Amino acid sequence: MAVERGRPTLIRSVQRALRLIEVVGEGEGRATAKEIARATGLPLATAYHLLRTCTYEGWLQRLDDGTYVLGHRLDTVHRRGRDAAGIAVARPALEWLRDAAGGPVYLARCVDGEIVVVEIVDSPRSPRIDLCVGVHDAAHATALGKCILGQFTTAERDDYLSRHPMHDLTRHTVVDRRRLTLPAADQVAVDEEEYALGIHCLAAPVVEPGHLAAVGVVVPPATRARSRSREALVIGARRVSRALVMR
Known part of the structure; x- marks a missing residue:
């Protein structure tokens, strides 16, 4: 992928993961995978992959009811x-x-x-x-x-x-x-x-x-x-x- 001169190189997957964390932190501080996918405009499958990674790394936590909240790493x-x-x-x-x-x-x-x-x-x-x-x-x-x-x-x-x-x-x-x-x-x-x-x-x-x-x-x-x-x-x-x- 060509990079325009003078513009920073951005990693799209990192941007998406950070946006997921922002969405979880908004409102009542918890959200379902479907709500997160809808708010970020991502396909549900993509959102699930990113949520799984963020949860594994401790940036998010998945509760027993299936909703996500901010994790201890934050x-x-x-x-x-x-x-x-x-x-x-x-x-x-x-x-x-x-x-x-x-x-x-x-x-x-x-x-x-x-x-x-x-x-x-x-x-x-x-x-x-x-x-x-x-x-x-x-x-x-x-x-x-x-x-x-x-x-x-x-x-x-x-x-x-x-x-x-x-x-x-x-x-x-x-x-x-x-x-x-x-x-x-x-x-x-x-x-x-x-x-x-x-x-x-x-x-x-x-x-x-x-x-x-x-x-x-x-x-x-x-x-x-x-x-x-x-x-x-x-x-x-x-x-x-x-x-x-x-x-």
Whole structure:
């Protein structure tokens, strides 16, 4: 099939499948195969093939009465898109914190029961550190992880730590749960070379609808500079929270 110069190449079957999903989402949020075929102008057999594919992939769901509704994959895509948009809105506040504190900044969330880093803001003057062990496996040894663990309920914390052994990463790492010191839900968490030798970090909780979250920064070991970084972190966490709440 020839393509006109300057015009995009469009895949007709993809267009039809997307139109099916739109039709299902319209009106009462459910429709039969015949209603969908009629609304899209497709032969019933073609509509059935597309509906079967969309259902298999999770974009649609077929109910016991034969009608179709939107599937779980759309909820996942919508949530991730909304979360990504939130990070974009908060990025100026994260960049401000990087410059004010003088170190790379990390934003972490609890997602589906796991603590993960969702954004890193660094620069040539403030390069990121190498996360040789993922935060989800080192929450007990990182300021970010401890900050979020401190926001958990006791049951949630016990469940998380039961699924994530407290590995010994440096000679400073606390591996005994009875000795693990966690901040209160509104306090700053500290990592003093517990994750990696020579690395000092601070983290503060972030208010974000639908998530437990924290923002952390790598800080210099000097006491005077550390105090300035801590002040910047508290202000930066408020700015990030405001951006995420108001998005």
